Amino acid sequence: MTQLITIILGIVLILISFVKPIWGWIGVALIDLYFIYQLWVVKQMGKNLRHISELSPDANYFLKKYCHYFVFPFASRDYTASSAIMQFVGTIIAIISLIKKFYWGIVFGILNWLIMGHIACSFSPVALLKKHPQLQDVHDEILNYFAEKREQRYQKQK
Numbered sequence: 001m002t003q004l005i006t007i008i009l010g011i012v013l014i015l016i017s018f019v020k021p022i023w024g025w026i027g028v029a030l031i032d033l034y035f036i037y038q039l040w041v042v043k044q045m046g047k048n049l050r051h052i053s054e055l056s057p058d059a060n061y062f063l064k065k066y067c068h069y070f071v072f073p074f075a076s077r078d079y080t081a082s083s084a085i086m087q088f089v090g091t092i093i094a095i096i097s098l099i100k101k102f103y104w105g106i107v108f109g110i111l112n113w114l115i116m117g118h119i120a121c122s123f124s125p126v127a128l129l130k131k132h133p134q135l136q137d138v139h140d141e142i143l144n145y146f147a148e149k150r151e152q153r154y155q156k157q158k
Helices: 002-019 021-047 057-065 067-071 073-099 104-123 126-131 133-157
Strands: none
Touching: 002 021, 002 073, 021 057, 021 067, 021 073, 021 104, 057 067, 057 133, 067 073, 067 133, 073 104, 104 126, 126 133
């Protein structure tokens, strides 16, 4: 749902940018701030997470850092994709800014690209897993732990 809303708002901001690029950038900044706030909110979950003795220290650290990804995997992927959409929208608005001779748009475009790229990777560690294969083992350890706990709960309910 977030992706659809982001696409619609992105199209509106692109159209607004043809008239006045600064208003497009203000809209992009507001949406970026919303994603930054959402990331901050979900990161708070990990702060109260207790140490799990069954997991390795690396797995505990990874779980604490990306707790939101393991608790809300679909939402994390949705926000990651929405952040990438905002990167794309910012690039288009930067091009429109150049055409409209609003040269600050290039600076805003670069900042938007860097910030939303970081936000996208912070919502979902999947890109990190591809870059650092050793993290895949940590990721799998956490998933196996949750699968075991889920199975134990299921067995108790029987």
